[in-house]
Amino acid sequence: MTSTQLVWQADVRDxxxxxxRREFPSIPADAVERCVRDVRLRARHLGVDLTPRLxxxxxxxxxxxxxxxxxxxxxxxxxxxxx
Numbered sequence: 001m002t003s004t005q006l007v008w009q010a011d012v013r014d015x016x017x018x019x020x021r022r023e024f025p026s027i028p029a030d031a032v033e034r035c036v037r038d039v040r041l042r043a044r045h046l047g048v049d050l051t052p053r054l055x056x057x058x059x060x061x062x063x064x065x066x067x068x069x070x071x072x073x074x075x076x077x078x079x080x081x082x083x
Contacts, residue, residue, distance in 0.1 A: 016056045024063050031066075035059045 014036070021032050036059045043050040050058070 016052050016059070020056065020059055020063060023060070024067070027063055027066060032059075032063065035062050 017033050017036050020036065021029050024032060036055060039055050039058045039062070040050070043055070
């Protein structure tokens with residue numbers, strides 16, 4: 001199965017995951033799926049009924065924070081001498 005077929009398959013099962021996987025190609029697909037699932041589970045745990053649109057918005061914010069918190073080189077910064 002090609003990557004295009006896999007993305008299409010994810011779109012059919014869960015359009016929120018499909019859209020976010022296309023929007024954040026640098027984040028592994030399983031991490032995007034886990035993020036969406038976690039948002040839904042946290043909302044259910046809190047007794048909040050989120051619409052798919054709100055799930056997508058919350059997951060998008062979390063994924064954006066993952067990208068912004070990564071150092072530009074993609075690696076952790078080297079510790080300074082004496083740290």
